[in-house]
Amino acid sequence: MIAMLKIEVNLDTSEAKAALDRLNHAMRDxxxxxxxxxxxxxxxxxxxxxxxxxPVTGAxxxxxxxxYKARLAETGYTGSMLQRDGTLKTNIHQEYGHGYARVGTNVTYAAIHQFGGITRAHWIRPKDKKALAWRKGGKSYVRRAVFHPGSEIPRRRFLGVGPQDKQDMEETIAAYAREALMGKRR
Incomplete structure (x- = not known):
């Protein structure tokens, strides 16, 4: 006669199933x-x-x-970079919905600061006068228009996430899932 050993385990998975159902529901939106x-x-x-x-490297x-800094000082501005009139900083917007989150701006000159590069060549004309006037090296100049060959703008990235931001995001996602599993999030 052969002896048989039999072990039977019965698990009640209803709580686990309910938790996974809650997580599934939370992930629908x-x-x-x-x-x-x-x-x-x-x-x-x-x-x-x-x-x-x-924001990515901390540099x-x-x-x-x-x-340029001297010209700004002549106008009385001695404030922070990329904030001469506040347009760029105050036009950073959040967008989010099911499956996406983004932060950005529609300010036309934002990309040249975010990525760096060379501005296109262009003519500079007075807006409300007949001519442009300036002094340089003790000499005065007056012109109806001047050609600007473009400027090299270094990268001053202001959008992005760094290591701490990534960690914060991972913790936020984990907390969201944990709360959904525990029934604290609907």
């Missing part, structure tokens, strides 16, 4: 999660302007060209 992720990205952008530093933005 991820808008609340995406709103939190967009907020993290927006805060990263705010810090970039505040610290004048790349300080390149200094302003000394001639």
């Amino acid at each position: 991820t808008t609340p999660l995406m709103m939190e992720l967009a907020q993290i990205m927006s805060e990263s952008t705010d810090r970039a302007f505040e610290n004048e530093a790349d 300080k933005w390149p200094k302003l060209n000394p001639d």
Whole structure:
């Protein structure tokens, strides 16, 4: 006679199934999660302007060209980079919905600062006068228009996520899933 050993395990998986159903339900519309992720990205952008530093690497933005900085000072401006009139910083917007979160701007000159590059050549004409006038090296100049060959603008990235932002996003996603599994999120 052969002896048989039999082990039978019966599991009640109803709680696990209910938790997974809750997670599935929470993932049908991820808008609340995406709103939190967009907020993290927006805060990263705010810090970039505040610290004048790349949000991805943490490296300080390149200094302003000394001639340009002097021209700004002549107008009385001594403030932060990329914030002369506040247009760029105040036009950073969040967008989010099911499955997406983004932060960006529609300001036309934003890309040249984000990526760096050379501006296109163009003519400069007075807006409300007959001519342009300036002094350089003790000499006065008056012209109806001047040709500008373009300027090299260094990269001053203000949009992006760095290592801490990524960690914050991962923790936010984990908390969202944990809350859904526990029935604290609908």
